[in-house]
Amino acid sequence: MAIAAIPHDAHGEVDQLYVETRxxxxxxxxxxxxxxxxxxxxxxxAYLYLRNTGQGWPPPGIARLDVAFAAWNSVVxxxxxxxxxxALENWKHGNFMKYMWMLIATIILGAMFLGGQGYEYHHLxxxxxxxxxxxxxxxxxxxxxxxxxxxxxxxxVCYLTVxxxxxxxxxxxxxxxxxxxxxxxxxxxxxxxxxxxFSIFYLL
Amino acid sequence: xxxxxxxxxxxxxxxxxxPQGFVRRYVFSIDHKxxxxxxxxxxxxxxxxxGLLAETIRTxxxxxxxxxxxxxxxxxxxxxxxxxxxxxxxxPIATGGFGNLVFPLMIGARDVAFPWLNMLSFWIFPVSxxxxxSSFLMGAPAAGWTEYPPVSLQGAxxxxxxCAAIFLVGVSSTLTxxxxxxxxxxMRAPGMTFTRMPLFVWGQFATAPLLMIATTALAAALAxxxxxxxxxxxxxxxxxxxxxxxxxxxxxxxxxxxxxxMILPLFGIISEVLPTFSRKPIFGYKxxxxxxxxxxxxxxxxxxxxxxxxxxxxxxxxxxxxMTFTIAVPTGVKIFSxxxxxxxxxxxxxxxxxxxxxxxxxxxxxxxxxxxxxAVPTDLDLHGTYFVVGHFxxxxxxxxxxxxxxGMYYWFAKMxxxxxxxxxxxxxxxxxFVGFNMTFLPMHWLGFMGMPRWVATYxxxxxxxxxxxxxxxxIMTLGILCFFINxxxxxxxxxxxxxxxxxxxxxxxxxxxxxxxxxxxxxxxxYGLPYDFxxxxxxxxxxxxxxxxxxxxxxxxxH
Amino acid sequence: xxxxxxxxIGAIIGxxxxxxxxxxALWKDWKTPGVENHVFKVxxxxxxxxxxxxxxxxxxxxxTFGKA
Numbered sequence: 129m130a131i132a133a134i135p136h137d138a139h140g141e142v143d144q145l146y147v148e149t150r151x152x153x154x155x156x157x158x159x160x161x162x163x164x165x166x167x168x169x170x171x172x173x174a175y176l177y178l179r180n181t182g183q184g185w186p187p188p189g190i191a192r193l194d195v196a197f198a199a200w201n202s203v204v205x206x207x208x209x210x211x212x213x214x215a216l217e218n219w220k221h222g223n224f225m226k227y228m229w230m231l232i233a234t235i236i237l238g239a240m241f242l243g244g245q246g247y248e249y250h251h252l253x254x255x256x257x258x259x260x261x262x263x264x265x266x267x268x269x270x271x272x273x274x275x276x277x278x279x280x281x282x283x284x285v286c287y288l289t290v291x292x293x294x295x296x297x298x299x300x301x302x303x304x305x306x307x308x309x310x311x312x313x314x315x316x317x318x319x320x321x322x323x324x325x326f327s328i329f330y331l332l
Numbered sequence: 333x334x335x336x337x338x339x340x341x342x343x344x345x346x347x348x349x350x351p352q353g354f355v356r357r358y359v360f361s362i363d364h365k366x367x368x369x370x371x372x373x374x375x376x377x378x379x380x381x382x383g384l385l386a387e388t389i390r391t392x393x394x395x396x397x398x399x400x401x402x403x404x405x406x407x408x409x410x411x412x413x414x415x416x417x418x419x420x421x422x423x424p425i426a427t428g429g430f431g432n433l434v435f436p437l438m439i440g441a442r443d444v445a446f447p448w449l450n451m452l453s454f455w456i457f458p459v460s461x462x463x464x465x466s467s468f469l470m471g472a473p474a475a476g477w478t479e480y481p482p483v484s485l486q487g488a489x490x491x492x493x494x495c496a497a498i499f500l501v502g503v504s505s506t507l508t509x510x511x512x513x514x515x516x517x518x519m520r521a522p523g524m525t526f527t528r529m530p531l532f533v534w535g536q537f538a539t540a541p542l543l544m545i546a547t548t549a550l551a552a553a554l555a556x557x558x559x560x561x562x563x564x565x566x567x568x569x570x571x572x573x574x575x576x577x578x579x580x581x582x583x584x585x586x587x588x589x590x591x592x593x594m595i596l597p598l599f600g601i602i603s604e605v606l607p608t609f610s611r612k613p614i615f616g617y618k619x620x621x622x623x624x625x626x627x628x629x630x631x632x633x634x635x636x637x638x639x640x641x642x643x644x645x646x647x648x649x650x651x652x653x654x655m656t657f658t659i660a661v662p663t664g665v666k667i668f669s670x671x672x673x674x675x676x677x678x679x680x681x682x683x684x685x686x687x688x689x690x691x692x693x694x695x696x697x698x699x700x701x702x703x704x705x706x707a708v709p710t711d712l713d714l715h716g717t718y719f720v721v722g723h724f725x726x727x728x729x730x731x732x733x734x735x736x737x738x739g740m741y742y743w744f745a746k747m748x749x750x751x752x753x754x755x756x757x758x759x760x761x762x763x764x765f766v767g768f769n770m771t772f773l774p775m776h777w778l779g780f781m782g783m784p785r786w787v788a789t790y791x792x793x794x795x796x797x798x799x800x801x802x803x804x805x806x807i808m809t810l811g812i813l814c815f816f817i818n819x820x821x822x823x824x825x826x827x828x829x830x831x832x833x834x835x836x837x838x839x840x841x842x843x844x845x846x847x848x849x850x851x852x853x854x855x856x857x858x859y860g861l862p863y864d865f866x867x868x869x870x871x872x873x874x875x876x877x878x879x880x881x882x883x884x885x886x887x888x889x890x891h
Numbered sequence: 892x893x894x895x896x897x898x899x900i901g902a903i904i905g906x907x908x909x910x911x912x913x914x915x916a917l918w919k920d921w922k923t924p925g926v927e928n929h930v931f932k933v934x935x936x937x938x939x940x941x942x943x944x945x946x947x948x949x950x951x952x953x954x955t956f957g958k959a
Contacts, residue, residue: 170552199948203905316934323941
């Protein structure tokens, strides 16, 4: 993987069609993220509504969630947000290898987060007997929201892996790299959703 | 600044290769005009099916003891009728249909921002429609179009199918909303500032964020209902700690804005038809444009007025009542602006204009009865009666559907190159108008007398007016049959329209009917509002549109 | 040494690092123009806040309500 493998466009310029198409895609992608955010917000509203129906929280018979482990797992995911930010920064500055390492670090941290969530699910389901359908509104809201978020992280990890393969194959140039920008936006979005979910499920 | 205003070589100059073959041209087309027509055809087919269900309802109610279908079937029939009319007829026709067909032309664009996404949004729609209607095969949903739990939790397997179908059509709406919003924000022709956009574009611009945001909230509610029905995950079941009122909150958080999704594009159509046929500039352009945005914004803050009988805290009831009354202000602003547009104009009673005038009368009536229902004291009395049925049919049929027909008689010339027959159109209008009022006006006093909605049999004292309504509904159906006959007849033998049969001034009328696949040979520059009827057209760059010369990009003369 | 303590130490140190990096990146990007950069700044701010929340949770300052 040599840096020379990434071609610069002729005369170092991009054509007008690309500039305008990129703006459209950027705007469309941001609107998609907004509507995705509304999806999470609706479920968060449902969770808070159910939580306030008056049986106390956590409901009788269910232990509080393990804050220490979740805090550590959150830091893993937030760290992946930071590495992704620097992956894009390095790409913008033409540091190919640093970009690759940062991207790989992001993928590993994202996968670690998923592993941690799997561990937590395993602990809840088999040690504490808290399940999706069998533990009332606690199981319903917790597993639905964190599961939906976990699915988004999984999709993000897949996306970033594709980005890794694409950049290795020379799909993006230092002028045309909207895919990397979109990946960074998506990954930040997934992180930020977790800030909210972590706060309302573990800390509140 | 609009990107389209930038220098040459950008999207404004880009022309897709001409579609080759029947399938790419008419079936899996990425051309916004073809997709618009596909939406319209599919929507009208679903309208016929849902209309048959409506006639089943009215036939059942001919007699106080029912007898046409069994009570269980009756529940299925009105549930699917309501769901189909809202999600498969009005919303797709108003947004996907007229939106796709007209507004990219009106802003001087060659296509929407994401043509492939547009094709995807369309093709999700007939699939979800077939899913909804096929739920009859496994026991259709029977809890009304609102599907309140816990009844919907115990409903037949078709209820799960209903969830999936509405979820899918919601995905289609969301994608359309994103697509339209980006198109309007980024692809306007040079000089087409926001305050020079035709009012139909403003209608779509106010609707697109509703499609994008509200529909996603509905998707969450439906997903939860789906999970509860299929996997037993307790969200709504009160015996497992869930809350049925949660569904009502989530459902109405979508479905109240959905009311505006169903009316704002039609406001846009009316705002185009009225000035064209009264030959006068629209009165209060900015007021109409901004009141659409105000309605869209306020629409998100009033959902709980559907839930006054669901045990809402009293201070919340008052809050939602006042917020709902507030919506009457921007709506009133529009209605007075339209009337002021007509004032002193040289009114030409074409069929499109008749439907627009009918819209004004009936929508205003429906809006006023809406204020009755927004007031807590009267709502507590009228909730769940036929008054509600009368009210929302005045808004959705007398408002939205009249607007749809006005748009059809107005733009049919643009999409097909031929005019709809005016005589048959007037027969259609009068049958529809008279039949409509016969059907839905008596519902208001039936509601006051206490006839509950959603019942297969009723007290014999209501029988006379119910029979009267049923006869009215048959007359209305005759009117709609006239419309379908008119479309089929005119598409073959209608009068040739030419590019601009109505002498209208928006951009879509300045190019041939039907337009070429690239819309404009040269993207025009815009200098003003399209409504100043005494002035020359505020566009330049349209000189070649009505000649036979191909666009410069295709002859290689470009650059 | 038990696992919970390790997790807490991890959360504290990680929270410090990630928070510092996020706020540093935000400070450095403060004046970048363009829609996506504005969005990135909001995201970085929330990321930093998230890291601080995780740090406080690791310290036991947050997330102890309702635990007698």
